Amino acid sequence: MDLSVVADNLPAYLTGFRLTAQLTLVAGAGALVIGLVVAAMRVSPLGSLRAFAAAYTELLRNMPLTLIFFFAVLVLPQFGVILPLGYWTAVVCLTAYTSAFVAEAVRSGINAVGVGQAEAARAIGLTFGQSLTTVILPQAVRTVIPPLINVIIALTKNTSVAAGFAVVELVASGRRLAQQNPADVVLVLVGVALFYLVVTVPAGQLANLLERKVAFAR
């Protein structure tokens, strides 16, 4: 396989790759924060918070990402919310979608923490917030690091949806290159795939490594 078309167009690939990486990092960071908050709401003593968190998670987790993008680009403006087309719309959509998966992963971690831990925390006089942030979440997050990395790997690949919504990330760059190089369409797309692997394979390795490091018997 002659991948010279990839080598010749490295700058175009790298521009796209940079945006893909940027989307992954920014949306990933946002999703981790929001996901953690939503998971905390999901186990809170307040019924209204629990209901909101459950609705948020179920809605976003079960909707195709493309539809979420369509909603942001085509439906929100009907209600007067006009997002600037492109990068920030993509960040908002990817963050919202991914945070639902983060929330579910963290919730499973919370469920894995022995109920005695919460009871003990309450017994020594910690408030709900204190026991959550100092006792439960640190243990919960530790158990869910490998699944969280899986969520981030999925996010890396999901950024490709932004190619259809005015973001020139890796896939959109690949489409432009395919248009310019009709003789090498397949190779151009192989190049795109290789760039994704640059992110996703090491992330998978990292997940395996961390799993061994943080694994502990309960």
Place this chain on the structure above:
Amino acid sequence: MRPVRTGLIALMSATVLALTACAGGSDDAGTTEPAGESTAEETAEFPEGSTMARLAEAGSITIGTKFDQPLFGLVGPNGVPEGFDVEIGKLIAGKLGIAPEDIEWKESISANREPFIENGEVDIVIATYTINDKRKEVVSFAGPYYLAGQSILTLKSNTDIQGPEDLAGKNVCTVSGSTPEANLLENYPDATVQALGAYSECIEPLRNGQVDAISTDNVILAGFAADNDDLEVRGDPFTEEPYGIGLALDDTEFRNWINDVLEESFEDGSWTEAWESTAGTVLPTPEPPTVDRY
């Protein structure tokens, strides 16, 4: 009960008749007309070993076309594509003695047209496919059968944009990875290109002010302008997009034959008829183009 049963028998015999008619079309050349197509008068003897002979013998052809291009190739709820490209496909198939229902339509988006032809997934591609030199290195083109040109669509109320020169500093919507996108990037670098997944997705952002204009081939824009009173096509086309029929690179015999078929359809009015029943419903009927026998 009786009327139902007779109806069923009538239907079945009609089907059988239709089937035999098709089969006959390819076997006894020159005697039978393929069902439902009046364009195929004499199914001429094709040179042995030619693509035409092979397709006529098989009685079917696989044609790649767009499934989301109004007026040219658009698949409705019934799953059968409609449009000018589709009519041109039927015309060519008819000359091979192949009935419209024996054509297998395969969705060809812009990025998979060359690979489809190279791998033999399709026999020909008719999909608003612009003939250009780079593509000619990989595939052959018969035609052109239509000359389009890139143009601009804006809101009627927007008087700022009268032609492509006014696009500088404006947000222009087009499709990611398309020829119009490449043209804009190359010729109007001061415009901000906002590429979405399909041209139809550009309409609402245009109304919301997220983009200032939509740019692609004039025929596509004219379709939108005809359907939406608040939209208007501005300025003359600023590129030339000769639409051709893509086929395998080394099949000169087939290319020449398709060119003959096209010229014949220009002469006998079947090209005009195909136009008027599809794109011609919203666009003026142009003069047929001159086939480029390169």
